C-alpha cells in the first residue's frame with residue numbers, strides 16, 4: 001500500500017480522475033488515497049492560492065501526488081497552483097513522453113517516440129515580473145547553474161535508465177548568450193560524463209521546426225522551462241492529441257503526476273473527456289512507486305482499448321476507430 | 334529605378350544572392366544596387382558589430398535593404414547583426430508568410446496558408462542580460478505598450494490590405510500576467526477597432542501545438558518576438574522546408590528583406606543551396622517598393638519551376654520532383 005494524495009481539480013478533472021481511479025483499482029494498484037480540494041472552488045472561496053494549509057500538509061506527508069487539471073480564475077491576483085506546487089515541492093524535472101500509437105491513432109508522425117525533459121522551476125516561470133514605467137513592463141528570465149545541473153543530469157540518467165540513445169539540448173543561446181548560454185555550457189559539461197549516450201544541441205527555433213516536421217530524429221530532449229512548456233504541447237499534439245500525454249514532475253523528495261492538458265471547462269460534465277492523459281500520468285506514478293507490474297497491466301489494457309478502436313471524440317477518426325465512447329465507457333473498456 | 338542596399342552575407346549567402354539578383358534582373362526589376370560587406374569577414378577583421386560605419390550610411394540612405402544570411406562567430410562578444418539591424422532601423426514588424434505549395438512540394442499540411450507577424454524589437458531580444466551571482470544569470474523580457482500597439486495595429490492593417498479574415502494572438506499570459514498580459518490586453522483593444530476582421534487568442538503552448546498539427550485553422554498570427562522566432566520556423570518548415578520562406582522586416586522609414594533560414598556554412602560553395610527563401614524575400618521587397626508587376630512575374634516563374642518539379646536537394650522528393658538541380662540551374666530555370 002502506498003499512500004498518495006489525489007486532487008480531482010476543475011472542469012473535466014473530476015470525470016477523468018474518477019475514470020483513472022476506477023481503472024487503477026480494477027488493475028489491483030495498491031493505493032491508499034487522501035483526497036484534497038484544490039482549484040476553482042478554493043480560489044473563489046477567497047483563497048488566492050487555490051489550496052489550504054491542510055491540503056499542503058497532506059501533500060507533503062504523502063509525497064506522491066496525482067493531480068487532475070485545475071482552472072486558475074482570470075485576474076484578481078490568483079497564482080497558478082501548478083507552478084506553485086512545482087516550486088514549493090522542488091519538482092525540478094517535468095518529464096513528458098510523447099509516443100505515436102500508429103496505426104491505432106491517426107498521426108502524421110507514425111515513428112515518433114520522444115521524451116521531453118523540461119526544467120520546471122526557473123526561467124520566465126520564476127514569477128518575477130513588474131511594471132517599470134506607465135508603459136513598460138518586464139519579466140525576469142532566471143537561470144542558475146545548480147538548476148541546469150539538476151535537470152541536465154536528470155535527462156542523462158533518464159536516458160541511461162530507459163536505454164535511450166541520444167539526449168538533445170534546445171536553447172536560444174545565439175541571442176541569450178548568458179542565460180541560455182549557461183544551459184548549453186552545462187549541457188556540454190554533463191554530456192561529457194556520459195560518453196555512451198549521444199548528445200547534440202539545436203537552436204530552439206530550428207529545433208522546434210524539426211520536431212514539428214520530423215520528430216522521429218529525436219529521442220530525449222532537455223530544455224529550459226518555457227521552451228519545454230511550448231514544445232511538449234507540440235510533441236504531444238502531433239502524436240495524435242495532447243489528450244494522450246501524461247507527465248511526471250519529479251523532485252528529490254516529492255513527485256506529482258498529471259495530464260499535460262488543461263481543465264477544458266467547456267467539455268465538463270458531459271462524459272466526453274478523454275482520461276488517457278491523466279491515466280498516463282498515473283502509469284508514470286505506478287512506475288515511480290515501484291508498482292511497475294500494475295503499471296504494465298494498465299498500460300496494456302489501455303493500448304488494447306486504443307488498438308480496438310474504442311476512442312473518445314477527441315481522437316475519433318472514421319479510418320481507424322470502431323466505436324465512439326464517453327469517458328465512462330472508455331474506462332470500462 | 335529604386336536604389337537598394339544588398340549584402341551577400343556568409344555561408345551559402347553569396348550563392349543564393351547571386352541567383353536571386355540574376356532572376357530579378359531577368360524579370361526586369363528596376364533596381365540600382367549598392368553592395369556592402371557585412372558579417373563574418375568584418376567580424377573577424379576585428380569589428381565586433383560585423384558592419385562598418387560606411388555600410389550603415391549606405392543602408393540608411395537607401396532605406397531598402399536586401400540581406401543574405403549572416404554568420405555570427407561564437408564567443409568574443411560578437412553581436413547578432415540581424416538583431417542590431419532590426420533595432421537600429423526600428424524594423425518593428427517581421428512578417429513571414431508560410432504557404433503550402435502542395436502538390437508541387439511534399440508537405441503533411443496541404444491546406445496551410447499562415448502569415449506570422451512577429452514583434453521584432455522587444456521581448457527577450459532587448460539584449461539586457463547579466464550575471465547576478467556566481468551561479469545565477471538573468472535576462473530581461475521587456476514589453477511596452479507602444480511596442481504592442483505598433484505590431485498589433487500592423488497585423489490588423491496587414492489583414493485588411495491583403496483580405497485576410499482572421500487575426501490570432503499567441504501569448505503565455507496565464508503565467509506572464511504583466512508582460513504577455515499587456516500584449517493580450519492591447520490585442521483586445523485594437524481588435525475592437527476592426528470589427529470586420531475576426532480575432533481570437535490562444536495560450537502559446539496549445540496554440541503552437543495546433544499550428545504544428547492543423548495549421549489550416551490559422552490565418553494571420555501576431556505574437557511577441559521570441560514566440561514568433563520559434564513558431565515562424567515551425568510554420569515555414571511544415572509547409573515543406575524553412576528554405577522556402579522569406580520575410581520582410583518593416584519600420585516606419587526603413588525595410589529589410591531576407592530569407593528566414595540561416596547561412597548553412599556546411600553547404601557553402603557547393604551550388605547546393607535553395608535560393609527560394611531569399612527570392613521570396615526579394616518578392617516581398619518588390620511589392621513593398623511598388624514594383625508589384627515584376628514581383629508577380631518572379632513569383633509566377635518561381636511557382637512554375639516548383640510545379641515543374643525542378644527542385645534543389647532540400648525539397649527534392651521522388652514522388653513529386655522531376656529533376657534535382659543546383660542553385661545555378663534552379664535560377665536558370
Ligand SMILES: CC(C)[C@H](C(=O)O)[C@@H](O)C(=O)O
Pocket residue numbers: 080082083229260262507508538
Ligand atoms: C497551466 C500552466 C500553468 C502549465 C504551464 O505553463 O506549465 C501548463 O501549460 C503545463 O504545461 O503544465
Ligand SMILES: CC(C)[C@H](C(=O)O)[C@@H](O)C(=O)O
Pocket residue numbers: 174175205413415416562593
Ligand atoms: C539569426 C537569429 C539572430 C534570428 C533571430 O533569432 O531572430 C533568426 O533566427 C531569425 O529568425 O531571423
